[in-house]
Amino acid sequence: MVSGQGWNEERKQQQQEAVVLTKPLMVEGDSDVDYRTPNLVQRILSLFKNVRPGSDLTGFQLPPSFNYPKSQLQMYGESVYCAGKDMLGECSSSGKGDALERFTRVVGWSISTNRPAIFGVAPYNPVLGETHHVSSRSLNVRLEQVSHHPPATALHATDRIRGIDMLWFHRPIPRFHGTRVEVEVQGKRRLKLVEHGETYVMNSPNLTIKFIPPSVDWTGTVRVSCQETGYEAELNYATSSFLGRWSSSNNSVTGRIYKTAAAASPPSSPPSGDEHDNSVVKIKDQNGGGERVIYNAKEVASRLKAPILKDPQNVLPTESASVWSEVSRAIMSRNWEKAKDAKRAVEEAQRELANARSSRGEIWAPKYFAPSKGDDEPCEYSPLEALVPPAPIVVPS
Template identity: 75%
Template sequence: MKVQLPPSFNYPKSQLQAYGEMVYCAGKDILSDCSSTKCDPLERFTRVVGWSISMNRPGIIGLVPYNPVLGETHHVSSRSLNVRLEQVSHRPPVTALHATDHRHGVDMLWFQRPVPKFQGTRVEVEVQGKRTLKLVEHGETYVMNSPNMTIRFIPPAVDWTGTVKVSCRETGYEAELNYSTSSFFGRRSSAKHSVTGKIYKTSPPPDASPTPGNNYNTVKIRDPNGGGERVIYNAKEVASKLKAPILKDPQSVLPSESALVWSEVSRGILSRDWEKAKEAKRAVEEKQRDMAKARRSRGEVWVPKYFTPSSNGGDDDPYEYSPIETLVPPAPIVVPF
């Protein structure tokens, strides 16, 4: 049985926007630092690990974003980084993200499918799919997965858990990061929201490893050769001085843009007019059902606008897509800096 949440359990934002913000909302541009020509392969890999940690932002306890509708899009630019997302499948729900930064030689593909499992007092969300980051000038491709999300009801909490693996075939470096959280009873300790792990070559001994027990407000790396410790991720730098995206070119915004699709629902939530929000949410859902019914009557199959199913998917990656365009164009919505 599928349960529809009332708007009082939503915060006024689509999950598509929440995914995109992980990439383009940052006070410090650590993504472009990954492609620096002033560092060696190990340092670049270490920076990519720090960037991957920055993707896992804390959730809002007790509230969830809207479930994206089929064909919904989100297109935002931040500095020279252009990010575009599309909900490419509804059943199962699959989101595709493509981001490019021509100035810094960055190309990112991200495909994911959340699979929730109810476990009594909590919901375990397995985030299937993978993230691929290419540093074009260095000819390096980094592949990583996402940690899982645990949503607890007693006590209320949203946590990232599980193991993330990062690998770069061209340099031979790999990383294994283990995300852990507080105890069942919510006791605060040094292990709350922590990440531990190591960076290593596939054959020689480890080169460096994150210090055990790090709370990922800051994550340090320790050089096993006696070089000491240093910070590779600082949440305060990433999350401070954030600015809300602004609409630069209203005429270029697509009707499928997340903010437009859910605009009336968001207005109802922000004004605490729950009846208005409820009706607006129902209207969005009914429109999707009507469109699906019309496609079936015409014998049409849904085709994404910006992505196409990849022949490289296979059984391990059945939800992998390829972007139709090589570069993501500048967006009508921009993040000021």
Template identity: 55%
Template sequence: MVTIEAAGPRPVLTPPLMLEEGSDANYRAPNLLKRILSLLNNVRPGSDLTRLQLPPMFNLPKSQLQCYGESVYCMGSDLLSKCANEGTSLERFVSVVAWSISTMRPLMFGVAPYNPILGETHHVSRGTLNVLLEQVSHHPPVTALHATDEKNNIEMIWCHYPVPKFHGTRIETEVHGKRQLKLLHKEETYEMNSPKLVIRFLPVLGVDWLGNVTIKCQETGIAAELSYRGNSFLPRQGNHRSINGRIFMTSSSSKIIYEISGHWDRIVTAKDLTTGKSKVIYDAKEVLSGVKTPIVKESQGIWPTESTVVWADVSQAIINKFWEKAKEAKSSIEEREREITQERNSKGENWVPKHFTVSYKESGWACLPIQRSVPPAPIVVPFNPFET
């Protein structure tokens, strides 16, 4: 297990990814496109970029663990409690669809989070929701997430394995693995996947979430198919970040209940095919605007493997745009990782995750939490003023 000395850097917490574009621009180095093309100059189309090490001038001042976590705990309104407390199974399913859409956040071209080191953790609470992530594999990069809310009887288990590949004019990252959202008191489990992240260089620079997402609840027989779309060539407002799909019964009749349409960064509606009436099921501005930056509530309880501690020196240097200092700090972390790996290999030791049991089968990676519930975290997200 990788550890950082107790006297090491204090956590560096940065604002979450916002709905409003432009917040990430503060971290971008000059001439970024030229630098990116130079970096990819010797990469062949179809190559797996998993092991590509980015200079810090291409990094956001946060780890990929934080980005996954923010999609769960950084919201302006509490969609999760709505999922748990709706009166009927269909109403709960619609709320789960809306919550799934809310986990998509706009990203800016040219910057990406750090690749987490092995054993890195991220532990944050928002109200009664406690969220814990751990990097359970480095090559390949596999991240496990466990979140529990005992007040609302919610449990969440994710296992993510991103695979970025270069395709000449774009980079496509397929996010393998599955997400589970369990409403314990209703005995309902919702399983879903993630769309892929596409970074385009031509004909227009851009970053999009694209592809198909399936959401299923085995217990109720309700399912949804969602298609995330973007601009294939020239930008068109109607195509930009659009989402279309349907909610249906998985019985032999496959009866369609709702048609879904809209834009995941704006408004998404569901049309009832029985009545012909449409209703708004997701308002991105309401859910994602004004999200709060986490704060340290109890510094003594922060683990040395916490993302905001591990990458603190790098993040602070990026924030200050001290690129050489950021490069030195990041190189120090990566070199230490290599030394620890070599030492472990020389002893014939296998690294074991602290918070999850991990297995690999033909169907993919599986990550199961060791503890029944996630404890409250020393890092918390402040409530919005209108919340109680």
């Protein structure tokens, strides 16, 4: 006979085992396990032998041997809640009169969210309704897969103590182009610094995956704007050259920060320009005010800790770390047959749910987000709750 306390402990252990949390990606890559398989480039090209150039890869399913043990929802979330340097918190900490300083910090934070990727492995494609909920100190972050065809993700993060409210909408569209895959990342980010009454709107760069030579690079143009101060930024991400380092990202980004004529209350600080040297972004005052670093990859994306499960009983069955737990556990043990079966089980369960909804005439709707009302909204989905509550999964201090 099992006592009530013993049953609770056993159930708690089962709940903890049903959640698999892995270490975030860092600038130096994953130092514990290399998930890449032998003859990587040859194997990747074999996947696309029957795919025509220009084809949309949105519904393309990778075998588990090409998966990093993490969902794309977790990857998006980690760029917000996992950081060696709290650049997001610093955005709201400067004085009320220093609008240019705040804008510069927002630009640096925006760059920091474009974390290095590992060539040859990709996260899982989230299933419809999948969620990810994590807290890092006073910052609470929630994501939900709000669409499956085409795939789209919404993120909402709030921090009452530091006055931060963030909304982030992503719709990646990958296309195959023979020797590379181009991923167009549609969607906007909206960052509110509540105490300063400022809203920053920005887009995301695209992702270019080259097979020869192997590389993963952020590409395209990112624009950041703040209507209240009139400041804007334009950042141009460039891919690595043919002679770039093998199997490594060798990005560069150049750009400028400037003030438009439509500023509500023009600040006195001069506009600035910036330049990026692979892992360090420096900003230089065009009026002779000197140069300083606004982003250092090693400070932001090094020595990161994996989130931990603090409250197993309140983990939703839709949580990414739970949905993909069996697949992740099999990948980490390199049991590819078990990983294949577990991944197929997740996909079949989703098809069964979709068929059941169809038979009942039900239309699926997100749990935490709804389509935005009005054309003036920067993001296509809005949160249903003003504040994100503390999460059962936390980032250790």
